[in-house]
Amino acid sequence: MKLPAKRSVKAIPAILVLLVVGLGTTDGGWVRQTKRGDRLSRRPARILRVERPALRRGPRYAADRVLVRFKPAVADAYAEGLLRSYGFSSVRKIPRIGVYSVRTSPGASVAETLAMLRRNADIEQARPDYRARLADTPNDTFFIQYQYNLRNRGIVLDISDDIQPQTTAGADIKATPAWDAAKGDPEVVIAILDSGVDRTHPDLAAKVISPGRDFANDDEDATDDHWHGTHVAGVAAADSNNAEGIAGVAWNCKILPVKVAGADGTGFYSWIIDGIIWAADQGADVINLSLGGDFDDPFLEDACKYAFDRGVVVVASAGNDYGGPVLYPAAYDSYVLAVAATDYNDEPADFSSSGPQVDVAAPGVYILGPAPQWYVGEAYLPYLFASGTSQAAPHVSGMAALIKSLKPELKTADVMRIIRYTADDVNASVDRGRDDHIGYGRINMEKALVPYILK
Amino acid sequence: MRKRSGGAWRLISLGIALVLAAAHAPAAESKVKMLMAGLNFDHFSRTVVWDGDTGPSRLQASLVSARTDFGFGKGLTLSLSAGLSLTDFEGLAFGTLPIPLAYDASPIKGLVLGAELEALLLKYGDFEIKAAGRFVSSFGMSRTWPLEGFAVVGEAKGRSNWMEASAGPRLAYLLSDAFVPYLEVNARWLRADFRMEETLEDLQGHEKKLVKGDLSFSVALGGDTRVSDRLTIKAKAGLVPYAGGADVLASVGLLYMF
Secondary structure (H helix, E strand, O other): OOOOOOHHHOOOOOOOOOOOOOOOOOOOOOOOOOEOOOOOOOOOOOOOOOOOOOEEEEEEOOEEEEEEOOOOOHHHHHHHHHHHHHHOOOOEEEEHHHHEEEOOOOOOHHHHHHHHHHOOOEEEEEEEEOOOOOOOOOOOOOOHHOOOOOOOOOOOOOOOOOOEOOOOOOOOHHHHHHHHOOOOOOOOEEEEEOOOOOHHHOOOOOOOOOEEOOOOOOOOOOOOOOOOHHHHHHHHHHOOOOOOOOOOOOOOEEEEEEOOOOOOOOOOOOHHHHHHHHHHHHOOEEEEEEOOEEOOHHHHHHHHHHHHHOOEEEEEEEOOOOOOOOOOOOOOOOOOOEEEEEOOOOOOOOOOOOOOOOOEEEEEEEEEEOOOHHHHHHOEEEEEOOOOOHHHHHHHHHHHHHHHHHHOOOOOHHHHHHHHOOOOOOOOOOOOOOOOOEEOOOOOOHHHOEEEEEE | OOOOHHHHHHHHHHHHHHHHHHOOOHHHHOOOOEEEEEEEEEEEEEEOOOOOOOOOEEEEEEEEEEEEEEEOOOOOOEEEEEEEEEEEEEOOEEEEOOOOEEOOOEEEEEEEEEEEEEEEEEEEEOOOEEEEEEEEEEOOOOOOEOOOOOHHHHHEEEEEEEEEEEEEEEEEOOOOOOOOEEEEEEEEEEEEEEEEEEOOOOEEEEEEEEEEEEEEEEEEEEEEEEEOOOEEEEEEEEEEEEEOEEEEEEEEEEEEEE
């Protein structure tokens, strides 16, 4: 392929190095296709969409109501009379469970009312009337059974006859409680700089905002001719709660495909440089780079700085070479979040590169994501399991997109700090504090997005 | 042992000094015809919607203050007070901080200053109508909470202020020298702010919550009871209705006449 003159010039100093794109073909990366109708369960589709009301703002419980249960020996008439003697303006019984809902006296706080009621020996329990929210668990087909990375309930990950690892409950990024606070703004765009994105995939079709840009073939069509970019895009922001396939981290955020790697899964630094600058100029809020090269290059760093200076959060995979150094551009510490991988037990993945530039980690082992139908074949569902820091990075990109959705005024550096400082130090028993394997720890979306309660 | 707030003690001292100064003032030589001093307890709740919030939350305040009443004759009375406040902010959320915070802590202490003016408008038989206006301002003390469970050390620091102005007519029935009941209707204007700062290592943010001016109306019943030649108890209780409920206010004071 002949490069245009302008791009050729840029490519020379950018070192004509074939990138080690984390395609699952590298040392630690694995790909597992999913046979159609075989392992993946087929749950009945539902068409319920969760319309979420406002965030958790305002009180956590009713300011003028409490719930009371009397001891079993207390007669109903006595109980009601007693409650009315406190001056409660409204007393309503929920007969099946013997609980009274009472409206507090004007001016009495819930805490005062509860303290008063709890002093009465006839009362078994007095509790606030807590506010509930719609449960933001997506109805995507494979969410419960396979997406341990988003919510891990300690399942057996039934991938194939010979791969059925037992996972550890809680070894996840706490996506479900975080979705209560934010599912993402459709105006927030994640640019996927990769092998392209399959825009026809049912879990991505509604999420891709444009055909994108193909710097590998120098055209305006960033269709995936590999599979990697489609998978990465889906992990970050697959169409969620659509009763189909998987849930993405950023439910409502959009995807901008930018093709910077060819069908062979490699790309030149110049393509990546062009891709980063183009995505930043297009107004992307987050750039995901599930790729990396071995060589430091000032032009690549300049491109990352260009995006950073324009308010773009740049996220890159650390690399799939255990014991090896962090790849570039992930190693550009000032401008890029370097993401290592953990597994379904919150252990550092045995393929993840390490170094002082590693910021955080995210699940990167047996991650289910979309894949082009032509790639997996007609006999298979268009999804596959893949492992690598390539799969870890889009979790962080999705999280960054949710933070930017909720707080668009935050500076890029602050978004990066939030992601770092809210991480769980899951290897604290062997390496307390920030370390070179998983940085500050495995990301925790709940800590970043759900209010911390001041006691 | 926790360190006591120097500001609080200074204010209490100021209140005591105010009362003592008033007590020793040469009343006869001035225009002050009557002088009373004592302690007052006030409590009120207000259901408000803070700017940026989608739902209401309740602000509750309890005040203990030293109070001095100056009577200038012809039904004109000025009351000055200074003391401490405890203000509770149930469920207040700070959603734009880098790490969002929700307030579920105990009430915040503050210093409170107040002034009340009462003027006789009309007297008809055993009834009299007065105009009463009151202004109270609470200056909250700073409070710090550690932020735990994060990868770096962090803390949140909050401070809150509020002020309430109320005015309206008071209809009193001059039942006897010992007891004068009254009915009071007030318009009440409340302004409150709560500034929260958050620091996690080099991640810093602040958010200021505001109630720019919440207007409500209250109805209260009260009475001034003369317990002896020198001692008077002033008490009042009322409701501040709003759509779907009512807030309350209550006040009781014990005053000594000089």
